[in-house]
């Protein structure tokens with residue numbers, strides 16, 4: 001697999017159908033010069049943010065009226081654990097050996113942990129770190145198809161990476177662990193769909209089922225995108241109304257939008273990362289009907305693409321532990337806002 005290849009033409013080789021970062025029609029890689037993109041960035045980001053505030057409307061937990069200055073955020077807790085270690089104790093880490101078959105380890109993915117005495121006491125949050133670092137060496141396993149209600153899709157995908165080889169799967173796991181720690185501090189019971197404790201997967205249908213089984217009050221799937229240079233910013237993916245086969249998202253469309261809008265607002269506030277300049281029309285929000293992880297969910301769920309791993313400006317952020325802490329903070333604040341109503 002050519003995932004290390006920096007050429008745009010290679011992207012589709014590793015960016016498979018169910019990857020949320022894959023664009024729908026028209027989002028190809030134009031190779032726009034970085035300087036041009038840079039010059040266009042500031043006005044684009046501002047305009048995008050303005051549009052976003054209009055679309056998301058007024059509300060008690062809405063985004064700031066003023067875009068935070070660079071480096072400024074609502075998080076003073078951007079303490080930066082080293083990239084190599086987990087930011088907090090991880091009581092939910094399973095003892096499964098990496099070589100254990102996923103089918104066995106999947107029975108106990110990561111036991112719920114937390115449930116303290118904070119404002120989220122009694123609330124259950126499932127965090128879904130996109131992809132798995134082991135997927136690269138389990139091609140046939142992740143390529144088998146699963147039913148996502150309105151289609152059959154690959155079980156899972158490898159995800160993308162920076163040109164320097166920092167993988168999306170590493171990124172998603174790191175942000176997810178930071179997020180778990182923050183939510184546990186708020187008293188939530190938190191479960192991860194995988195915690196580096198299984199050799200590949202889970203499949204997208206299983207990722208959805210984990211949230212369903214946990215009767216989660218909120219689920220967020222953490223990702224970073226793999227788009228063209230010059231494409232940057234974050235976007236939150238909301239479930240479309242899908243009623244086909246085993247999928248019926250109708251009961252969760254509205255609540256998921258609420259969750260997603262709150263996460264988008266808080267993410268922007270905490271990180272200073274602008275809404276995507278290449279998807280979502282500047283709103284930082286996208287709606288999709290082709291993601292098994294959303295189609296099969298019966299509880300409020302969104303995906304977040306935190307940035308583009310192929311754009312040097314975004315990469316500077318995505319590879320920074322300080323920034324990832326801010327990202328986790330923003331997502332956490334969005335979830336807290338949603339759960340506290």
Ligand SMILES: [Zn+2]
Nearest residue numbers: 130159223224
């Ligand atoms: Zn992804």
